[in-house]
Amino acid sequence: MSGASRDKARQLKTLMKRPQGIPSVGVHDALSALVAQQAGFELLFLGGFGVSASRLGLPDLQFLGLRDMEQAVSELTAVLEIPLIVDADTGHGDLPQVRRTVQRLAAAGASGLLLEDQQSPKRCGHFRGKQVIDTSSMQAKLRVALEARPSDDFLIIARTDARAVHGLDEALLRMQAYAQCGVGGGFVEAPQSVAELERIAHETGIAQMANMLVGGATPILKWQELASMGFKWVVSPIETLAVCMSALQAMMKTFLTEGSLTDFMQDKARFEDLKSLLKLKEWQSAEADPNHARREGNNAR
Numbered sequence: 001m002s003g004a005s006r007d008k009a010r011q012l013k014t015l016m017k018r019p020q021g022i023p024s025v026g027v028h029d030a031l032s033a034l035v036a037q038q039a040g041f042e043l044l045f046l047g048g049f050g051v052s053a054s055r056l057g058l059p060d061l062q063f064l065g066l067r068d069m070e071q072a073v074s075e076l077t078a079v080l081e082i083p084l085i086v087d088a089d090t091g092h093g094d095l096p097q098v099r100r101t102v103q104r105l106a107a108a109g110a111s112g113l114l115l116e117d118q119q120s121p122k123r124c125g126h127f128r129g130k131q132v133i134d135t136s137s138m139q140a141k142l143r144v145a146l147e148a149r150p151s152d153d154f155l156i157i158a159r160t161d162a163r164a165v166h167g168l169d170e171a172l173l174r175m176q177a178y179a180q181c182g183v184g185g186g187f188v189e190a191p192q193s194v195a196e197l198e199r200i201a202h203e204t205g206i207a208q209m210a211n212m213l214v215g216g217a218t219p220i221l222k223w224q225e226l227a228s229m230g231f232k233w234v235v236s237p238i239e240t241l242a243v244c245m246s247a248l249q250a251m252m253k254t255f256l257t258e259g260s261l262t263d264f265m266q267d268k269a270r271f272e273d274l275k276s277l278l279k280l281k282e283w284q285s286a287e288a289d290p291n292h293a294r295r296e297g298n299n300a301r
Helices: 003-017 030-039 048-056 066-077 095-107 135-148 162-166 168-179 194-203 223-229 239-258 271-277 280-288 292-300
Strands: 022-027 044-046 084-087 112-116 155-160 185-188 209-211 233-236
Touching: 003 155, 022 030, 022 048, 022 239, 030 044, 030 066, 030 239, 030 271, 044 066, 048 066, 048 239, 066 084, 066 095, 095 112, 095 135, 112 135, 135 155, 135 168, 155 168, 162 168, 168 185, 168 194, 185 209, 194 223, 223 233, 271 280
Parallel strands: 022 044, 022 233, 044 084, 084 112, 112 155, 155 185, 209 233
Antiparallel strands: none
């Protein structure tokens, strides 16, 4: 774990201690991550749905492997100055694979991981056909994940998908059992009412995440409302991906039908905005400075 990664993990630990809630968005590539950071978010989330869609063009049905997520994490954290929590799915296997997953994603720059209790093959939490492993097996995975993390600042979040399979009461019992393992946060996926959200916020005994997927099984509340309810972290998980899809569809249709994008681009990000976001001037300044490479090498040592 690099010095920069340790600093981000400490940032995340500090955020989690704040009394107020933390709004976050799911990002799917380095550009969306930079836009989110520029917008003022202090914490980002990288989910399997977004990575599977953006990198593979496939749904979230366990087509992604650990190497795919590791590469995605390293690309994002290389340009980010804020913490990134990463979807580790089921840990990509049993206990040895969980250990390696934590080690590799931490080494790639993640500040924390979300580990779930689904059976393999796993699927998006708002898809049908999910199954879950037994509670004791998940507890064993969580203990291995906690042992494998590079420091106590690295956040392990336990997720349960038991709500859709066995009902909310079972999901709450599981979350209480997972909290006893010493994880830093919890996530009950796909509650189906405001009353269920309230129970999750108050009956789990651990800081909770709320997943506000527009069009999913959970009712949508403002992140401020959820924070007042008791949720620590509220994420809009795939909306960056959906917005990008809509914008691309509109742009491509306009170009095909009108032959030019001049009018379409009037209220969009300009070429200058893109260059600024990507820090083009800084890179060009380094390129023009013959001593830059030598200084960077000395700083690295």
